[in-house]
Amino acid sequence: MGYHHFIGNGLNRSEKIQAWIVNELLNSKIPNEKRESSIQWELKHSSGVIQLARLLAQKRNLNEELAVVAAGLHDVHVIVNGTYDNHARLGAQIAKPMLEQSGQFSNGEIKQICDGIGNHSDKHLYSSDPFVELIKDADCFDCFFYGDKVYDYKDPSVLKHYYKRIIKIREEAGLPVKTCFSERIKVLGD
Template structure:
C-alpha cells in the first residue's frame, strides 16, 4: 500500500482513541473520518491539475485537521495541531524530516484562507473549502466563498 493509505490508516486509529471518551467535540468524529478521505481525493485531483506532488497533497489533505482530532475544538485547531502532528508523522516512520515540516506547515496554515502560501498549503486550503461545499456545509467567511468560486472556475477548464 502507498503512504496515503498507510497514514490514513494510522489517522483512523488516532481518531478511534477518542471515540469512547467523554470529550465534548465541536465536530463529530464521523465527519472527521469522511473529511479525511474526501479531502485527500480532492487534494490529489487539484495537485494533478496544478503540477504539485499528488501523494504529499493527498496526505496533507488527509491530516490537516489533526489539531481538532486531539483537542475536539475548532478554535485555533490548525496552529494547536502543528507540534503534535509533527510527532505523529515522525512516529509513523514514513516521512523525511523535510516532508514532515511541509505537511505540518500545510496543516498549520490551512485556516488562513486569506493568505497565499506554498503550493501544498494552497491545495489543502482549497480542498478543505471544496469538501465542505460538496457536503453542503456553510461557507461562513468571505474568503472561503472567494476560494470556492476560484476552485469551481479552475475545475471547469
C-alpha cells in the same frame, strides 16, 4: 495480486497515515457530545479532503502523495482532541513528531506537510507556497459540498475569501458557476 484495500501489511506510507486517521477516530475516547464536530463527520471530511487534494494536486502538478498526507492530517487536532480553537497550528505540532517517529518521511517532506496543516485555517491569506494553498483549497472544496452556507459562522471579512476561493476552485475543476457565491461577495463588499 490486486489492490489490498487497506488489508494486510502492504500499505505504503501515505496509506498507513490514512489508516491511522480512521483508527484514531473509530477508537476515540471523546464522544460526539464532547466534540465540536462528530466522529462521523471527521471521517467523511478527512476522506473527502484527501480525494479533493489528489484532484487538485494532479491539476496543479504538485506532489500528490504529500498532499494526501497533509489533507488527511489537516484537522488532526480536531480528530485527536475534538476542538477547533487554534487547531491548524496545534495540528502541525501533533503531526510533526508523529511523522518523525514513523521514520518514513524526510525532514523536508515533514516541513511541507506541517506547513500545509499549520496554515490551512488562513483562507484569507494567499501564500506563495502552492502546497499550502492546495490544502486550504481542498478543505474549502470539501466543506462547500456540505452546503453553500457551511462557513456562515465566519467573520464577514474572512468569509468573503472562502467564497472567492470556492469560485476559483470550481472554475478550475470545470464545475458550473454557482452565482450564490459571487452574490454574497457583493453583499459582503469586495
